[in-house]
Amino acid sequence: MSTTRMLRRPTATLSAAIALTLGLAACGSSEPEAAPAATPTQEMTTDATEEMTEEMSAAPEVPATVMPMGTGDPFADARTAAQHMPETAATLAAGFAAALEIPGETDSEAADLRAGLTALLQEHVYLAGIGVATAYTAGADSPEFEAAAATLDANSVALADAVGSLAGDEQREAFLALWREHIGYFVDYAVAVKGGDDAARDAALASLDGYTGQAGAFFEEVSGGALPAADVAMSLEMHVTTLTTAIDDLAAGSPEAYGSLQAAAAHVGEGAAVIAGGLVSAAGLQGDPADEAATLRAQLTAGLQEHVYLAGLAVFTAYTSDGGTSSAAFEAAAATLDANSVALSEAVGSLAGAEQGEAFLALWREHIGYFVDYADAVASGDDEAAAAALIELDGYRGEAGAFFEEISGGELPADAVAEGLAMHVQTLGGAIDSLAEALVEA
Structure with a gap:
């Protein structure tokens, strides 16, 4: 474990604060502005990951598909999580372009x-x-x-x-x-x-x-x-x-x-x-x-990668701000993260229809909630709750895969989408682990 821990543990639970903040943002936020290939995700085997695996042995069994992978360096791990998203964007853009016959x-x-x-x-x-x-x-x-x-x-x-x-x-x-x-x-x-x-x-x-x-x-x-x-x-x-x-x-x-x-x-x-x-x-x-297809890919790249960095910033803020999750800084970070979610849903809605955009937004906010639950559990040392959150994220992969397969007319196979989301959970979960290790007081 890191010897450079500092600051205080958040004074309120992440889950309650983000749920409230996202709810307020959903009701009252203004419309956000619409927002190489990345290097392959690095393989990570560290003492921190092994330790967490041992600790979870007494908790509900977490599928290997969503077991977090972290190095203990929260910045490198956040970048690893973000670098996975351009690959997902390319897959989604190709599926939509084929299904909707988008030029380019x-x-x-x-x-x-x-x-x-x-x-x-x-x-x-x-x-x-x-x-x-x-x-x-x-x-x-x-x-x-x-x-x-x-x-x-x-x-x-x-x-x-x-x-x-x-x-x-x-x-x-x-x-x-x-x-x-x-x-x-x-x-x-x-x-x-x-x-x-x-x-x-x-x-x-x-x-x-x-x-x-x-x-x-x-x-x-x-x-x-x-x-x-x-x-x-x-x-x-x-x-x-x-x-x-x-x-x-x-x-x-x-x-x-x-x-x-x-x-x-x-x-x-x-x-x-x-x-x-x-x-x-x-x-x-x-x-x-x-061209339209290349533009779609670039826009999805920006939106999905931004999701990772804004999620990491929200957790960073919760772990370091005076007042923790009750601080104005944290509420602003969570609201900015939700603005990204709305922008992504509008991109989906522009392709698949407003109803599907709303369905995506509900599903996307739900998966953010599970990451929130995980961050909360890691910060408080609740291994059982952490395992439960990861199991929920594993279930989300299947739901999201089915959603994209349906709205793309089969051009985006559910299994392929779910596989990509497994890496998203593993890498972002690893970044959260590393943030807690570096920033939350033991």
Whole structure:
């Protein structure tokens, strides 16, 4: 078990608070804005997982299909859970495209690139936000922040690999150096804002402004002019504006931080579409990244991956906030998670009809509730309740599989959907285990 535990155990149960918050969000929330290939899920065998398996031996038997897999590093585990979702998005998009005869291709080289960039750039925003939140909560010199920073850098390397696969090794190294530099400026900004150092804040903003011009020139060069420097710079200026707004909110402890982070992530999805279009043209890749099928895949990628990161942020907030699940920060995190659920249901409804969208929303919220029950049980050391929640999640897999098979006219086989959801439960459950291990007081 980790020796770096800190803070307090939540003062109220997760299940009661999230159930209340999601209920309020369902009744009164405004409509949310609609929001490479990821690396394969890593195999995980750790002392923490073995220990949990032993502890559950006295509880109801948990099917192996949903046994959580964690490493003890909550940031790496959250990324592993998130990286599984683009695969699910590709499967769902292909099924819907076939069932509804949606124009375009979900599996073209162009569609692969757009979905991959969407996932990586969105992940950059969420991992940056999580890193800042961790620094503010645990300290910039803490092992927790070092782990968060390492996971953010793994995303940077993956982005550089994607660029290098099209532009060559030399351009990969140039991109990685430039990208890491801009992350350093965001770190400088976060430190300055938290410390109330206006001069350092302004200096960081000036550095970020200079970066947008450099990055614009870089992409114009590697795309052979298909991506004009001014257009790229303008998009990156919005990236700076939206992410610094989220950092401001995190520094102030504002409940608006979660919505601000979601807005910053939504913006880079738009940027991914633009960059993909330019790189596809420059590299002569097969397919159109802007056709309807490729767009559907990218949108599902963003929505499903965001679900994982927002769920992780909600649990992180419950485990670290003053007041735990009764805090305004936690209520805001849960409401932002539910906004993502509504957006996903609207995407399903636009394809399968409003009635099916509502059915999906009910089913999706139910599975979030089971994850809530699991997080609550892990935090309180209730092995029996944890096992019961995992068993419910195992049952959910079958229900969701049957749902998607029906609305896709058989193009999405129930067993294939259920198999994908097994990995979702295993990886997100593992991330929850690691969050509890790192952040909940023993």
